[in-house]
Amino acid sequence: MTEPCFDLAHLGHVEILTDRFDDSLDFFTRVYGLTLSGQDADSAYLRAWDDYEFATLKLTLSDNTGIGHIGYRAASPQALERRAQAIMASGYKVIGWNDGDLSHGRAFRFEDPFGHLFEIYYDTVKYQHGDADRPALKNNASRFHHTGACPRRIDHLNLLAGDVREFRRFMETCLGSRVTEMIQLDNGRIGGCWFTINNKTYDLACTEEHGGGTGRFHHVTYACDQREDILRAADIFLENGVHIETGPHKHAIQGTFFLYVWEPAGNRIELANAGARLILAPDWEPVVWTEADRKKGQAWGLKTIETFHTHGTPPVKS
Template sequence: MEKVFPEECARWPYGDLAHLAHLELLTPKPEASLHFFTQVMGLEVSGQEGDSVYLRGWDDYEFHTLKLTAGKRPGLGHVAFRTKSPQALLRRVRALEASGLGEGWTEGDLGHGPAYRFRTPDGHLMELYYETRWYTPTEATRPALKNQASRFPGRGANLRRLDHVNLLAADVTSVRAFMEEVLGMKVTEQIVFSDGSEQGAWLTCNNKTYDVAVTKDHLGARGRLHHFTYAVDTREEVLRAADICLEHGVFIETGPHKHAIQQTFFLYVYEPGGCRFEIASPGARLLLAPDWKPIRWNEEERKKGQAWGLQTVPTFHTYGVPPVEAGEG
């Protein structure tokens, strides 16, 4: 059943959130995961503090877009969004407090200022902030063109920017409604089966077609991560990433191929800590229509598989982090 949030949550305008800013990934193999993301995928290290290393793509403007933290099991630490202004942040904090899902303020992190933490109805930990630390290039990373965040690394898959995150949820509808009514995002595409059950929703807070996807956790678990995605410029680079993963013994789950939903050209692999990771081109598309109506996909259409007929692999519907142990769910 769709959860209805307080009326005041919907009063604040769409567009208070600027973009998906970063996520924290927990890994039981921190050294191997760090090698994967830096040497195989081409991310740059921008800082380190305690058990965490801060990473970014070569054209990410913020200090970091991935926080890699050592943990006992693979999983999602938190997801963060930057707001468009201090006033937008306070508006959304009031809406979150009214929803009953707010957890309060933190002093911030190595890469940003004060952040307000909260959870989705499914239990995913998130935060909002405005004050951020822009990445300052070193002599080694300084680009020739001043309108580029840093130099093209020429290493591994050369990931350009953080694109989106896909969350697993026991109840897709309640998480989707929360993101619409409390966070002020809008739906661009959905999967709704013939029985009326919502199996997936893709949401945006800007002019990308999506920053967040929420898909059904078929094991009934709560608060898990399906995957997160960095974008590269061309399909050829996704194909090259597949060859690079092959050379490094990285497990390829599916692809390269093209999604029907959102039309992303994709490659899915597992990083050493156990998290599913996607390399995509172009990532989310541009969404310019202010009156865009959500595209709905039905059960029959989804059974056809991906855009060019590749069937979805069974693990795509069951695997997420943290893994579900026997007796859980």
């Protein structure tokens, strides 16, 4: 068994690209319920009410849609240096060091084989609440503000890749990730993998690309406390004309109760009740789902709709 690597602490932030910046920002703040921490020339920095960092979502104006980059926070400055050295020796594409942005300091950037951009950083800007959002309990990052769907924290993201087996090698080599659950197809390919770098069940998933694109984004997910929050959010999305793609119902893999919508630029966004599942066993073996298992549908037998397999951002040009 490979020795677990805990150089990374957690998924820190995701940068989403939008070609409809004002509409996307309105969705994420007024409807989805993130708060705006700051803004520069091209980007808005957003967080959920109990995220401790200044930003967990960076929304950036672009000519296209999809993923800008994925940021992980290292466990220490020494861990950051260890990961940088390991990645430079890995053979994967290295971009190098940058000075960070409004939300964090120096970061090391690199790419997976499919063009998704990753960065690892340690120095971060922690959110400082004011009097208006001061929580009653000291162990909350800020007050629950009741705006929109109002998720509690960032949870995970899902990327698309033409070869999930190769993406798995990248995640294990560069990030020290472990696989907690996976889909094994009858043709020998891996249909999807769910990865963790701590004791959380997963912080990143990669599923097989069925839309013909490269380096595409499937979705980002924020977590709420209970299923009723998602049912209420469905009404909020309906009232605001947001496209509800699928849900609310429950995934078989990882057991999350979910709701998927498309924000105005077409990026898929999930709200989920991620539950309390933790991977505590140091010798955890991945749960393997077969193709026959997946054909049964989601946890309650509902079939997965076609766009969930084919829609990703940016859209594939015809």
